Amino acid sequence: MSRYGDLSPRALWWLENCDELDLAEACASYEATLERVRQLHRAVEYGGQTICAECSAWDGQSTNNPPVAHDQCGTMKALAPPKGTQCPTT
Ligand SMILES: [Zn+2]
Known part of the structure; x- marks a missing residue:
């Protein structure tokens, strides 16, 4: 089966309704959104552990939640x- 045949209905909609520039802009916006989420859930060092800043409610010095290991976020x-x-660009 071709990759085209494997596309979701949503992906087919994008292909039918957007040109290459629209798709490139959508990909860039998607990547920027992912980066904002990654920054929220960034790794910080605390108490000898690497923890998730967001899940642990890191305030810059301590956590307001039980620390969550970053690899468990x-x-x-x-x-x-x-x-x-x-x-391939990420
Ligand atoms: Zn997290």
Whole structure:
């Protein structure tokens, strides 16, 4: 099956309704959104651990929530692209 045949209905809509410039702009906007989320859920060092700033409610010196190890951050796990689908520029 071709990749075209594997596209979701939403992806087909984008292809049918947008030109290359629109798609490039949408990709750039998507990447910027991902970067803002990554900055929120950035890794910080605290108490000898690498923790997620957002999930741990990091205030710059301490946490207001129980510390969440950065590699256990559910948001970062959810953002990880499926294997083979990562944009080559990221
Ligand atoms: Zn997090």
